[in-house]
Amino acid sequence: MSSKIIIGQYVPSNSVIHRLDPRVKLVTVFLFVIFVFFANNTLSYGWLSVFAITSALLTKINLKYIIRGLTPIWFLVIFTFLLHLFVTHEGQILFQIFGLPIYSGALIQGGAISLRFFLLILMTSLMTLTTTPIEITDAIELLLHPLKKIKFPVHELALMMSISLRFIPTLMQETEKISKAQASRGVDFKTGPLKERIQAVVPLLIPLFVGAFKRAEELAMAMEARGYQGGEGRTKLRELSIRRLDWSAMLVFLVVIIGLFLFRQ
Amino acid sequence: MDIVFQQVSYIYQPNSPFEHQALKNLSFSIASGSFVAIVGHTGSGKSTLIQHLNGLLRPTVGELRIGEYQLKANEKLANIKALRRQVGVVFQYPEHQLFEETVEKDIAFGPKNFGIASADIERRIPQVMKAVNLPLDLLKRSPFELSGGQMRRVAIAGVLALEPTLLVLDEPTAGLDPKGQLEIMDMFAALHKQKGLTTVLVTHNMEDALKYADHVIILENGTKYLEGKPEDIFIEKEKLESVQLDLPEEIQFLQTFQQRFGLSIPYRGQSITELAHEIKQRLEGMNQNE
Ligand SMILES: Nc1ncnc2c1ncn2[C@@H]1O[C@H](COP(=O)(O)OP(=O)(O)O)[C@@H](O)[C@H]1O
Numbered sequence A: 001m002s003s004k005i006i007i008g009q010y011v012p013s014n015s016v017i018h019r020l021d022p023r024v025k026l027v028t029v030f031l032f033v034i035f036v037f038f039a040n041n042t043l044s045y046g047w048l049s050v051f052a053i054t055s056a057l058l059t060k061i062n063l064k065y066i067i068r069g070l071t072p073i074w075f076l077v078i079f080t081f082l083l084h085l086f087v088t089h090e091g092q093i094l095f096q097i098f099g100l101p102i103y104s105g106a107l108i109q110g111g112a113i114s115l116r117f118f119l120l121i122l123m124t125s126l127m128t129l130t131t132t133p134i135e136i137t138d139a140i141e142l143l144l145h146p147l148k149k150i151k152f153p154v155h156e157l158a159l160m161m162s163i164s165l166r167f168i169p170t171l172m173q174e175t176e177k178i179s180k181a182q183a184s185r186g187v188d189f190k191t192g193p194l195k196e197r198i199q200a201v202v203p204l205l206i207p208l209f210v211g212a213f214k215r216a217e218e219l220a221m222a223m224e225a226r227g228y229q230g231g232e233g234r235t236k237l238r239e240l241s242i243r244r245l246d247w248s249a250m251l252v253f254l255v256v257i258i259g260l261f262l263f264r265q
Numbered sequence B: 001m002d003i004v005f006q007q008v009s010y011i012y013q014p015n016s017p018f019e020h021q022a023l024k025n026l027s028f029s030i031a032s033g034s035f036v037a038i039v040g041h042t043g044s045g046k047s048t049l050i051q052h053l054n055g056l057l058r059p060t061v062g063e064l065r066i067g068e069y070q071l072k073a074n075e076k077l078a079n080i081k082a083l084r085r086q087v088g089v090v091f092q093y094p095e096h097q098l099f100e101e102t103v104e105k106d107i108a109f110g111p112k113n114f115g116i117a118s119a120d121i122e123r124r125i126p127q128v129m130k131a132v133n134l135p136l137d138l139l140k141r142s143p144f145e146l147s148g149g150q151m152r153r154v155a156i157a158g159v160l161a162l163e164p165t166l167l168v169l170d171e172p173t174a175g176l177d178p179k180g181q182l183e184i185m186d187m188f189a190a191l192h193k194q195k196g197l198t199t200v201l202v203t204h205n206m207e208d209a210l211k212y213a214d215h216v217i218i219l220e221n222g223t224k225y226l227e228g229k230p231e232d233i234f235i236e237k238e239k240l241e242s243v244q245l246d247l248p249e250e251i252q253f254l255q256t257f258q259q260r261f262g263l264s265i266p267y268r269g270q271s272i273t274e275l276a277h278e279i280k281q282r283l284e285g286m287n288q289n290e
């Protein structure tokens, strides 16, 4: 749990973005991911960046935390940028690094692609940062509902998803606990030759699997005992509903899309 | 081994929305050979504290010393394995750490990691099985075929097989039946005396703290709330209640007894039977006076 990576992490709060209907967030992010590819000049990229950064600010999550949490992605962004910088040969030669010519087109294209990449990751992270796993699966279940007509097991899929998501934190805690227990019994996970470090994983993995199977069995038993039966006729404790806030958000997003098509060339 | 905490603070996940300060400016010292109980309600930082005792966690601020080993903020301990060899930790629900094919191999796992000779390990195995009151014919069985209580005992045996000089116990009897709890606690107490160990026991059970410990530290919200001899600490009814802790049964009884009958019996570590006896004698004495 001490890891600094925030992908898939939910941060509880009561911001506007947190309160949006998860279906709206899901569809918005999905559309955003598609529309990012329509941006093709400074103005349209700037427009989308303003939208993404405003959304990030609205979550009320510390911006520094978000940026730092994307560290592994930064590496990819910078790598993409450098790749384009050295490979693209368009426009004029601006200057040379270690004898390699840098073209103006390369600078622009590298910047654009990295920015696009960054925007994609930022928006999808904002989604998981502000939406609980349960909300995400509920939204997916409702959005996929029409597929029921062709006998696609929508409810079962959503249930599987929410159970797995529910147990990720439990498994992480369990991992930390068991690795500490084994470290106290002299296992060294951090130093030593590679072969030994791989062997050190066995005393960690076996208890984890045993625990996970036990938990799955208990869960199945408990569901059985309470007469669980999915899908048809099952009601929800919290019904999702589209409210004024959601309509406004959709309107704003529509304006963003229209703006995008006005600004692009 | 003696233990000295000097203004130790520990922060989980610093600089994140989940940042949580679990220990705040904690200072205390524990003499070598004492039996210390660490008490406090859930979330008060007990487990965080004991994870410092074998270097699983390092203080965010401050420093501590375990025997000759010094643990400081931002400074890795070079010979951490040497420290861990001397500190046996029984975690909460230690049965979750079992993984080997047989009970015997699981008990041998710790000592082997610390490079103890196999002849020595073979000598230790029957000893620790006897200590946790398990029959030797379980040695060849898989730990996963055993009952929950038996698994707990195997896990404890695995820690005892390290022959630690500092024994750290995090709620070792939680979830066991009353008879098993008494048996295990008595075993730890006997071992403590017999081997001259330093023992740190985290517990929710005030009766255990009163019965076994010679020093009590009460944690509240990551700070030290009270510290002292159990007989002194456990008469502070108001202070304990304000941090949601109960008095041990024996002392609760004596205080109520005094209120109801005006008869004061000082607590000097008597067991329940001894107390019953003492009350009987007092009552007989009163009858004769009339
Ligand atoms: N890995 C962690 N990350 C963040 N907070 C934690 C972590 N582990 C424990 N805490 C918090 O630290 C506090 C003290 O925890 P702990 O030492 O386990 O308490 P205790 O053992 O007394 O119940 C609790 O509030 C707990 O939520």
Ligand SMILES: [Mg+2]
Residues within 6 Å of the ligand: B046, B047, B092
């Ligand atoms: Mg605890």
